[in-house]
Amino acid sequence: MRYNxxxxxxxxxESPEDVPxxxxxxxxxxxxxxxxxxxxxxxxxxxxxxxxxxxRPSVEAxxxxxxxxxxxxxxxxxxxxxxxxxxxxxRSPEPRGAHTLRLALFYLLDEHDLDRRQVVxxxxxxxxxxxxx
Numbered sequence: 001m002r003y004n005x006x007x008x009x010x011x012x013x014e015s016p017e018d019v020p021x022x023x024x025x026x027x028x029x030x031x032x033x034x035x036x037x038x039x040x041x042x043x044x045x046x047x048x049x050x051x052x053x054x055x056r057p058s059v060e061a062x063x064x065x066x067x068x069x070x071x072x073x074x075x076x077x078x079x080x081x082x083x084x085x086x087x088x089x090x091r092s093p094e095p096r097g098a099h100t101l102r103l104a105l106f107y108l109l110d111e112h113d114l115d116r117r118q119v120v121x122x123x124x125x126x127x128x129x130x131x132x133x
Contacts, residue, residue, distance in 0.1 A: 020051055020052050022051075022052040022053055022054045023052065023053055023054065024055075025055050025057070025107050025120055028105055028120050029050065029051075029120070029121045030050055030105060030123055031049045033101075033123055034046075035047075035101045035125050037127060037129050037130070038087075041096065041130065041131060042089065042090055043087050043089050044072070044087070044088050044090065044099075044101070045086070046061060046084075046087070047084065047085050048084055049082055049084070050082055051082065052082060053082075056078035057106065057120070058076060058078055058105075058106050058107065059075070059076040059084075059104065059105055060103070060104045060106070061073065061074050061103050061104075062101075063090065063099055063100065065092060065097070071092045071099070072090050072091060073088075077108075077114075078108075090129070096129050097128060098127075098128055099127055099128070099129055100125065100126050100127070101124070101125040102125075103121075103123045103125075104119050104121070104122050105119070105120050106118060106120060107120065
């Protein structure tokens, strides 16, 4: 993954006291989530941020259609950054209509068992895929 940070993207603080403190796992929450369908109707742009952290969190994201079928999914294990942008490709013949992005912010309880986790924040963001024409 390549990062292109512009000077305007870097947070500036007037004093050291203004710098946000890294959060413990129990206090971690998503700060911002946006989902933007692309014009082709087959992909969505996902952006999310969370605050500075003491321990590296993980994220699972999945998209369901109006019938509840999972049409896209991704996992981010032990994040190193706070701000993310992904493109999710929708796996259905013609993805149209109501969809829901679901996100879980979690910590692994056992590095050898990825199913053992502590979920600290969950979100659901509804969106609509319009026909491309």
